[in-house]
Amino acid sequence: MNDKKILIVGAGFSGAVIARQLAEEGHTIKIIDQRAHIGGNSYDARDAQTDVMVHVYGPHIFHTDNKVVWDYVNQHANMMPYVNRVKATVNGQVFSLPINLHTINQFFGTTCSPDEAKALITEKGDDSIQDPKTFEEQALRFIGKELYEAFFKGYTIKQWGMQPSELPASILKRLPVRFNYDDNYFNHKFQGMPELGYTKMIESIVDHENITVELECIFNESDRDTYDHVFYSGPLDAFYSYQYGRLGYRTLDFEKFTYQGDYQGCAVMNYCSVDVPYTRITEHKYFSPWESHEGSVCYKEYSRACGEDDIPYYPIRQLGEMALLEKYVSLAEKENNITFVGRLGTYRYLDMDVTIAEALNTADAYLSSLRKDSVMPVFTVSVR
Numbered sequence: 001m002n003d004k005k006i007l008i009v010g011a012g013f014s015g016a017v018i019a020r021q022l023a024e025e026g027h028t029i030k031i032i033d034q035r036a037h038i039g040g041n042s043y044d045a046r047d048a049q050t051d052v053m054v055h056v057y058g059p060h061i062f063h064t065d066n067k068v069v070w071d072y073v074n075q076h077a078n079m080m081p082y083v084n085r086v087k088a089t090v091n092g093q094v095f096s097l098p099i100n101l102h103t104i105n106q107f108f109g110t111t112c113s114p115d116e117a118k119a120l121i122t123e124k125g126d127d128s129i130q131d132p133k134t135f136e137e138q139a140l141r142f143i144g145k146e147l148y149e150a151f152f153k154g155y156t157i158k159q160w161g162m163q164p165s166e167l168p169a170s171i172l173k174r175l176p177v178r179f180n181y182d183d184n185y186f187n188h189k190f191q192g193m194p195e196l197g198y199t200k201m202i203e204s205i206v207d208h209e210n211i212t213v214e215l216e217c218i219f220n221e222s223d224r225d226t227y228d229h230v231f232y233s234g235p236l237d238a239f240y241s242y243q244y245g246r247l248g249y250r251t252l253d254f255e256k257f258t259y260q261g262d263y264q265g266c267a268v269m270n271y272c273s274v275d276v277p278y279t280r281i282t283e284h285k286y287f288s289p290w291e292s293h294e295g296s297v298c299y300k301e302y303s304r305a306c307g308e309d310d311i312p313y314y315p316i317r318q319l320g321e322m323a324l325l326e327k328y329v330s331l332a333e334k335e336n337n338i339t340f341v342g343r344l345g346t347y348r349y350l351d352m353d354v355t356i357a358e359a360l361n362t363a364d365a366y367l368s369s370l371r372k373d374s375v376m377p378v379f380t381v382s383v384r
């Protein structure tokens with residue numbers, strides 16, 4: 001097989017993993033990124049004042065059921081035990097999330113057993129809603145009005161800038177309701193944090209003699225001529241200079257503050273009421289519970305519509321966006337020698353583990369296309 005010259009746009013998880021897989025097969029890889037650092041939004045760095053490892057673009061917690069992905073990250077980092085336990089402040093009280101037996105008993109002032117709580121929540125749920133389609137219907141059907149209004153309604157309006165009656169049920173389906181005292185936010189088999197941080201993990205992934213990384217480097221269409229293939233993990237609409245308009249995203253603003261001591265006693269405290277303008281406060285030293293620090297760094301997190309100069313975080317994927325996405329996907333499907341990858345390249349909300357799994361598949365698909373002398377697809381996942 002002839003060695004190929006590959007350009008990868010974006011040094012986040014997608015770009016780094018594809019680069020490594022192809023470099024291992026003898027191809028020559030150049031990664032460019034417009035930012036001054038690698039890691040994309042999972043970039044972390046130690047705060048100069050407190051030495052706390054700060055998740056600069058917001059908290060990232062690694063969780064997966066995928067053993068291949070778990071083994072992959074463990075090759076590039078020492079994954080430390082970490083369990084995400086989220087609290088919520090609402091109506092002047094602190095509750096345990098996701099909704100579990102403790103939350104239910106705190107909220108209703110009961111001492112229900114699991115079976116009693118199931119009966120209580122079944123009674124609260126609105127079973128006249130047969131086939132819940134929206135976030136609101138899903139919540140009313142399965143947890144009832146009181147819990148929905150306390151924990152989900154306000155938070156969701158803040159997070160998405162939309163009424164829960166306008167959002168799909170799928171967003172809520174990510175969150176479980178548990179009838180025991182398990183307060184692990186995630187249901188996944190594997191969960192952990194890289195001991196030295198995500199930036200170091202990605203440094204290790206791209207640390208290969210066939211890979212070069214150039215930072216603060218903007219992609220130019222003319223670059224394509226000098227490479228056999230491009231993997232593009234930037235925003236799909238940006239690739240086409242937003243010619244049909246911008247795909248909608250939510251962006252986040254972080255109000256960073258330091259505190260001497262222990263500010264809130266946990267990593268994540270959600271504020272579910274619309275009366276509080278931020279969605280949550282994260283206290284970053286709690287993401288590295290094996291370390292100890294006197295000082296503390298916290299982020300107040302605000303969500304809003306993503307403007308032209310903002311960092312895109314959550315793809316909105318409502319009907320209007322999907323129509324626009326269709327136009328960009330149709331354009332993209334006419335391309336040769338380029339594959340759009342990752343959260344921004346495919347305009348989908350992706351957890352880190354899914355991003356890595358897809359990047360591994362994309363690299364395999366490319367290697368297989370070389371072996372078979374077949375065309376490498378523009379998308380290796382379904383984006384519509």
Ligand code: UDP
Pocket residue numbers: 088097151152153155156159171172174175270272
């Ligand atoms: N959510 C909520 N209240 C909470 C936490 C989450 O209403 O205290 C809703 C909100 O709409 C959010 C969705 O559940 O977008 C998914 O939550 P998750 O914690 O998975 O959010 P993400 O990781 O996407 O920020």
